[in-house]
Amino acid sequence: MDLTRYVNTFGKAMRRKHGCKVHKVSINAAFTCPNRDATKGIGGCTFCNNASFNVNAQNAPTIDQQLCEGKAVVGRKKNASKFIAYFQAYTSTYGDVALLEQRYEQALRTPDVVGLSIGTRPDCVPDEVLRLLARYQEQGHEVWLELGLQSANDEVLRQVNRGHDVACYKDAIKRAKSFGLQVCTHLIVGLPGETPEASVDAAAMTTDHNSDGLKIHPLHVVKGTQMARQLKQGGIPSLSQEQYVDVVTRIIRQAPDEQTFHRLTGTANEQLLLAPQWCQRKWSVLNAIYHRLAACPAT
Ligand code: SF4
Numbered sequence: 001m002d003l004t005r006y007v008n009t010f011g012k013a014m015r016r017k018h019g020c021k022v023h024k025v026s027i028n029a030a031f032t033c034p035n036r037d038a039t040k041g042i043g044g045c046t047f048c049n050n051a052s053f054n055v056n057a058q059n060a061p062t063i064d065q066q067l068c069e070g071k072a073v074v075g076r077k078k079n080a081s082k083f084i085a086y087f088q089a090y091t092s093t094y095g096d097v098a099l100l101e102q103r104y105e106q107a108l109r110t111p112d113v114v115g116l117s118i119g120t121r122p123d124c125v126p127d128e129v130l131r132l133l134a135r136y137q138e139q140g141h142e143v144w145l146e147l148g149l150q151s152a153n154d155e156v157l158r159q160v161n162r163g164h165d166v167a168c169y170k171d172a173i174k175r176a177k178s179f180g181l182q183v184c185t186h187l188i189v190g191l192p193g194e195t196p197e198a199s200v201d202a203a204a205m206t207t208d209h210n211s212d213g214l215k216i217h218p219l220h221v222v223k224g225t226q227m228a229r230q231l232k233q234g235g236i237p238s239l240s241q242e243q244y245v246d247v248v249t250r251i252i253r254q255a256p257d258e259q260t261f262h263r264l265t266g267t268a269n270e271q272l273l274l275a276p277q278w279c280q281r282k283w284s285v286l287n288a289i290y291h292r293l294a295a296c297p298a299t
Pocket residue numbers: 033034035036043044045048049050089090091121148
């Protein structure tokens with residue numbers, strides 16, 4: 001299976017640009033989140049338990065240590081020779097610019113790190129942060145701003161306690177593009193109240209707003225979240241693997257050739273995952289996407 005035959009994956013785009021295999025290394029730079037500390041909201045998004053998606057940060061307190069450990073693991077498993085420091089946990093633009101600068105530059109000084117991918121919320125990207133990231137890009141670093149949108153439906157965003165709306169995303173991406181930044185938009189497929197058609201339309205909307213990349217994964221309900229309680233009460237409709245594969249292949253088919261897919265599926269730590277169980281079988285999901293695309297690569 002070679003998904004790059006049909007999909008402009010992040011790996012494919014990076015190899016073309018840098019001439020070697022470049023892989024993200026996930027780090028936790030000890031930021032917090034305005035949707036948890038009462039600045040924007042309390043309790044966080046109903047699906048959020050940061051421990052479920054950030055495995056490298058558990059026992060490695062400094063950015064250098066995390067990158068060194070991550071590089072060793074990812075380099076060995078993925079045969080990568082260059083790396084992008086992926087500030088994934090919480091809201092990685094949430095802090096004083098001087099502090100952000102210190103943490104980002106610590107990552108950029110690490111050998112073989114060619115750039116940054118900064119995960120954040122659309123309501124947490126003031127111009128001064130965008131200017132800082134644009135400066136790194138002008139210096140030749142690979143820089144991606146990853147904006148968590150999750151859904152393009154304001155009611156769905158409200159239901160999951162996201163604390164921002166779609167207009168906020170549109171404003172953030174417009175400003176990021178005005179600084180010349182590469183933007184990846186993060187969407188979750190299967191949020192309560194979201195139809196498959198709405199997920200496909202959400203992806204099209206991000207393209208219309210010049211998002212350069214997409215990161216997509218199915219909703220996974222994990223322990224320690226508000227959604228885990230809703231699941232127990234029967235309040236979370238289940239998404240089948242087949243439905244998910246259908247949505248993702250439609251998103252891929254409608255995307256322009258240059259759009260970069262940073263992720264096509266995802267799962268959570270198996271100790272934390274409650275549902276759906278199929279998302280643990282990442283290769284089975286990717287295989288199904290591949291075979292759907294192979295059967296009919298274009299619309
Ligand atoms: S998903 Fe992101 S924005 Fe939402 S509570 Fe978690 S860290 Fe904050």
